[in-house]
Amino acid sequence: MLNIKGLKVKLEEEDKQILKGVDLEVGAGQVHAIMGPNGSGKSTLSYVLSGRDGYEVTEGEASLDGVDLLDMDPEERAAEGLFLAFQYPVEIPGVGNMTFLRTAYNAQRKARGEEEASAAEFLKIVREKAKDLKIDAEMLKRPVNVGFSGGEKKRNEILQMAVLEPKMCILDETDSGLDVDAMKLVSDGVNALRSEGRSFLVITHYQRLLDHITPDVVHIMANGRIVKSGGPELALEVEKNGYADLMDEVQ
Amino acid sequence: MALAQAKSDATEARLSGLTIPEGGAAWAREARHDALNRLQGMGLPYRRDEYWRFTNPAEFLTQETPRAEIALDAPGFEGTEVLRVVFTDGVFDAEASDALEQDGLEIERFSEAVTKDIHWVKGLLGVLETAGQNRVDRPLAIFNTAFAEDGLVLRATGKVGKPVHVEYRRSNETAEAVLRHMVRVEDGAELTLLESGVGASRLNTGMEVDIADNGAFHHVRMQGRDHERRAATHVFARLGQESTFKSFTLSLNGMMTRNEVIITLKGDDAVAHVAGAALGDGRDFHHDDTVFVTHDAVNCESRQVFKKVLRNGATGVFQGKILVEPDAQKTDGYQISQSLLLDEDANFLAKPELEIYADDVQCSHGSTSGAIDETALFYLKSRGIPEDKAQDLLVLAFVAEALAEIEDEELAETLREQLAGWLERRR
């Protein structure tokens, strides 16, 4: 599904190397988790994969089901089935949540040569998924993320994911800022989407999320590299001892 | 004081060959002659005038009417049930218009009203325009008083159900039109006036709106399609106690547009909102909103909300002033003017002003100019929305605050559609 090889990334504006050779392979249907200290490059990896400006790939490659991602515009990557749940979802005053969702949904369908959904059809799809995530109709009418609480924003990201049905989902700290119940809702949402043809890359600081969403592989990222990979027990180790021991071990 | 030679020469040149409309009742002739005298004394706008610092008036001064390609008729307010009044090349078009009758409304042609010896318009023609020459000169408005032959005269005596829709049409590439509308909204009455259409190659419209106590006047205007138009418009409004005035203009295209709105809040507790959105594409686009609000009564509210979206060298201008007279305590004045520059070529020039002589007032003004929010753009694209569509969404979002000033949701939706269509066509 997702293949990243020797990915090196620097900032476009300054001479700062952030990713220093990332190798990662997420198979179809798998859930991988990435943990790692603040500033280690986790969000940068997710941005580079989804095509945000401001970064320059100096070496390496990244592909989704064999399709080279790095040459595509963000919207093309989305149409290919890549989705990023943002660490900091963006507020867009003046653009209704529903308008936003429908425009995105239809744009992707159009890009794939599929029929666009009518307003009524679409409303039905969204209502159902929103209900599962306990997002009320009122929130759908409001401008995108404006005035949403931290937790509501994160749930809104998952709603978008549920509606767009991507095949490769990257979740960047979707658990931070969620209360216990919301964490359960979000995890249930993610688990409901798990399928053979869909993979997840879950970036998190907390083992707690991984109790709900059991990963196949856990990676530790530090200083722009994946320094260690293992099973779910790796997350437990981090939770207990922090990164210091791990880092010593790697050095 | 003698006018600068260049200015008086330019004025002479423009006025030569123009004559004040013949006929009319004595009071109308007097108002027109008085206007011509004032105009000769004041002179037409001139490049060096402070009030024309950002907008070159040259296009309004050429003796010959500039040629302008006739654009498609803009579909105006099609979803709304209206009383339609059409002016073609600046002349009332009876064929194309509905019958001039409507409950709660007296409606007639300006050209007829001015022939009657006894008419309420006598007490208003040129009166608000003259009062509006306070602090600054508005010679193009005086020009209108002097030379306008046709237009509409409206007197609302009750709550008028259907809006009156003035539609401007063109059949001639060099049509020059000078139109004058006179509006009186009586105590407790309500009227909505819509304007749309391509007007003229060079259009000068003037409107005097007198709103009695408890009256309400809504004005929604679309200027669009005819990119080569030059338009100078003036709306003068006087508000009585607890009355309401709301005016919104959507402006798409237009080589040279200057919209002036001059409002005086005369009665206590009155509310005046004036707003607009202008979208311009291309180096030859120039749009100027010039607003002057005078608070001359207690506890009045005024709002000015203007948004401009500019690209490819387009220029947008905003000059807005709030004047609070000494007795206008408890004034609530708000003014915001913002521009969204879609590239580095576009220009936005703003001059917000406050002049306050009362002490218990709340006035704020702000003017900003910014580029599209790249973070928001990326967020939209990351969900699969193509760049241009994402940009359109953000443009619509940007002007939403101005569109929200339109009270009637159906009219607001019509304008939103016009805007979206423009964005899709890119002109």
Ligand SMILES: Nc1ncnc2c1ncn2[C@@H]1O[C@H](COP(=O)(O)OP(=O)(O)OP(=O)(O)O)[C@@H](O)[C@H]1O
């Ligand atoms: N646009 C940018 N300009 C300057 N520095 C940047 C930029 N983007 C990333 N960085 C830097 O790159 C490093 C990696 O940042 P990144 O956001 O990827 O870390 P992270 O692993 O997601 O951290 P956290 O756990 O705190 O979210 C940090 O030192 C950050 O300051």
Ligand SMILES: [Mg+2]
């Ligand atoms: Mg991060």
